[in-house]
Amino acid sequence: MRIGILGSGNVAKSLSRGFVARGDEVRLGTRTGSKAQLAAWIAEQHLAIAQGTLEGVTGWAEAIVLAMRGMANPETVRAAGEPAFRGKVVIDATNPLVWRADGFPSLGLPEPESAGARLQKDLPGAKVVKAFNTIGHAHMVRPQFANPPTMFICGDDPTAKTWVTELLRDFGWSSIVDVGGIERSRLLESLCVLWITCGMRLENWNIAMRLEQRI
């Protein structure tokens, strides 16, 4: 499939490798349309990935991953143009984080708002599925833990969630929990705050959450 990833940070890079390994065609969209740092990384990794503008990559893609700074999602959508997202699955991996004076994160949107629900509102013709936002980028593809961690997802469109679930299975996830509609993004974004807080407290980023079910 043609996968457009909007972003140039660690999440965009980790997920691109996963999609390329799955056999998908990947383009990375950024605000400038071309970043030297990104070109160097692509060359170093020997990946057949092209760069483009937010608008160009979104228009070209069959499915899109949002991997930008979460508080900037409305700007990203404006730059890419809402029509380019219509009819497509949009995976929202972002978190609307702000940083407190004590150095710990919190959510930058007032209760009950969330980046995921806002995105769905801004993209009424797209099928937004929140996923990947509760795990560190290094473990998004083929997570290696003693017990399989859980990927929590939510979204309004059942077929889009089925597609994302299949993608997650291809990426090596065996525990996937669908928590409901896109308004539940607030819960998943709060989980990211918990995940970062644990990482900071434990000084360990090789951590993941798992939902255990009694047999």
Ligand SMILES: NC(=O)c1ccc[n+]([C@@H]2O[C@H](COP(=O)([O-])OP(=O)(O)OC[C@H]3O[C@@H](n4cnc5c(N)ncnc54)[C@H](OP(=O)(O)O)[C@@H]3O)[C@@H](O)[C@H]2O)c1
């Ligand atoms: N890092 C993780 O392990 C992790 C895990 C789960 C979820 N997430 C979420 O995934 C998203 C991407 O995280 P990341 O760590 O890969 O990258 P990041 O450093 O959080 O964000 C970098 C990306 O944000 C874009 N951006 C948009 N507006 C910006 C602004 N005003 N200032 C700076 N950058 C801006 C940049 O765009 P350009 O490319 O155009 O410069 C760049 O692609 C975030 O929402 C994060 O919360 C991260």
